[in-house]
Amino acid sequence: MRALVLNGVKQMELSDITPGTLAPDEVRVTTAYAGICGTDKGLYAGLPGSADAVPPIVLGHENSGVVAEVGSNVTDFKVGDRVTVDPNIYDGICEYCRTGRPELCDHLSAIGVTRNGGFEENFTAPAAVVYHVPNNVSLRAAAVTEPISCAVHGMKFLKITPYQKALVIGDGFMGELFVQLLQAYGVQQVDLAGVVQEKLDFNQQHYGVTTKYNTAQGDEIPADYDVVIEAVGLPQTQEAAIEATKKGAQVLMFGVGKPDQKFSMNTYEVFKKQLTIQGSFINPNAFEDSLALLSSGKLDVEPLISHELALSEVQSYLNGNISGVSKAIAKVSGAE
Template identity: 65%
Template structure:
C-alpha cells in the first residue's frame, strides 16, 4: 500500500509498505482523508508535536476512514463503519491519568506522531480511540474532528456566559473553528481579527461574526470578556491580554516556538483580575467535536481551503507550495 513516510528531518518519501495487521484490540482503518496542521509542520521540521516523532514514521493525526478489519476482541465496530480516530492514546497509569488529567499524560502515544497515522492507505488504532460517525457527517469534514476536539477542550476550560463579549485573535483554521463554536455557545457577540480585508469580509459573511478587525490598520479595543488567541506569536499574545476588560479570561491556544516569550503588564493581570489559560490536546472531547459537525454548528466545508494528494504534502510542509489555509489530503477513494 501507498504511504507517505517521514524518513528524517525535512524528508518525506512515498513508499510501498505492507498493510498492517490489527492486533486483538485494534481496528484497521482504510484512510480516506487526513488533515495537515501546525503539528505536522513541527514534526516535519524535527520539532516535537504533542509528543516527539521518531522517523521512520507515517504522519497523519487528523484522519477519517472506513473500518477495513477488526481484531478478535473488537465488538462495537464492524467492517464498513465510517470512523474518525482520536490520535491521542493515554497510558492510564501515570499520576496525571489517575487524577482525571489524561491530556497531561507522562507517556502519551499518538496515531500519526509516535505510531503510524493517516497519511497511508491503511493504518491501525486501538478500538478505544476509534469513533463511529453519524450518517450525515461526511468523511472530509470528519478528518478535522481532531482540531475541533482541541477547540472543544479549550472551550471547556473557560467559563462561558451569555453576557460575554468574545474575541478570536487570528483567522486561521483554528480561529474560524472557535468563532463558529463561540457563536453556538451563545455569547453576546463574537469578533474576529485578521490581517487581510477581503479574507475578513468573506469570513464575516460566511460565519456571521459580529465584527472583524484588521490588525494591520486598527487597534483592538479593550472590551472583551473572553479572548481566544489562535495564532501563537508574541505580538498576538500581547494583543490578547490587552484586549480584555476586568474579570476576563484569555485562552492561549496558538502554539508558539518552544523558546518563545511574550511580554505582559503584570499590573494589568492583577488589576483586571485576569485568568490566562493554556490548553493542551483533547481529552474526552471527540464526542463533542462529532456533535458539532453533526448539528452543523461547526461547518468545516466552509473553511477547508484545499483538498490535495499525498504527493502534494511535502510542498505544503516545506512552504514551496502556493496553497494557503487548511489543506486536507485525499488518501483513497
C-alpha cells in the same frame, strides 16, 4: 501499501510499506482523508509535537476513513463502518491520568506522531479511540474532527455565558473554528482579528462575526472583551490578547508558539483586572461533542477546507510551495 514516510528532518518519501499487524483490541482503517496541520509542519521540520516523532514514521493525526478489519476482541465496529480517530492514547496509570488530566499523560503516544498515521492507505488504532461518524457528516468534514476537538477542549476551560463579548485573534483555520464554537456555546457577540481581509469578510458574512479588525492595516483592538482566544501563537498576538481584555476577563492561549518563545505582559494589569490566563493542550474527551456539533450543523467546516491534495503533494505543501491555504487535507483513498 502506499505511504508517505518521514525519514528525517524535511525528508519524506512516497513508499510501499508492509501494513502493520492488527492487535486484538484494534481496528484497521482505510484512510479516506487526512488533515494537515501546523503540528505536521513542525514534526516535518524536526520540532516536537504532542510527543516526539522518531523517523521513520508516517505522519497524519487528523483522519477519517472506513473500517477494513477488526481485531478479535472488538465488538463495537464492523467492516464498512465510517469512522474518525482520536490520535491520542494515554497510559491510564500515571498521576495525570488518575487525576482526570489525561492530556498531560507522562507516557502519551499518538497515531501519526509516535505510531504510523493517516498518510498511508490504511492504519491501525485502538478501538477505544475510534468513533463512528454520523450519517449526515461527510468523511471530508470528519477528517477535521481532531482539530475541532482541540478547540472544544479549550472551550471547556472557559466560563461561558450569553452576555459576554468575545474576541478571536487569528484568522487561520483554528481561529475560524473558534468563531463558530463561541456562537454555538451561546456567546452573544464574537469579533475576529486577523491579517487577511478576505477571511475577515468571509467570517463576517457567513459565520456571524460582529466586528472585524485587520491588524495588518493598523486596526486597533479596544480593551473591551470578556473572553479572548489567541489562536496564532506569536508573541505579538499573545501580548495583544492580554491587552484586549476588560476587568474579569478570560484569555485562552491556544496558539502554539516555538519551544523557546516568550512574550511580555504587564503583571500589574493581570492583578488589577483579575484576569484568568489559561493554556490548552490537545483534546481529551472531546470527540463526542465535536461530532455532535458537526452533525447538528452548528459547525460548518467544509467551506474552510481550501485545498484537497494528493499524498504526492503533501511534501510540497509542507515545504511552503503551495500558497493561500486556509486548511489542507490529503485525499488518501476513494473510500466514502
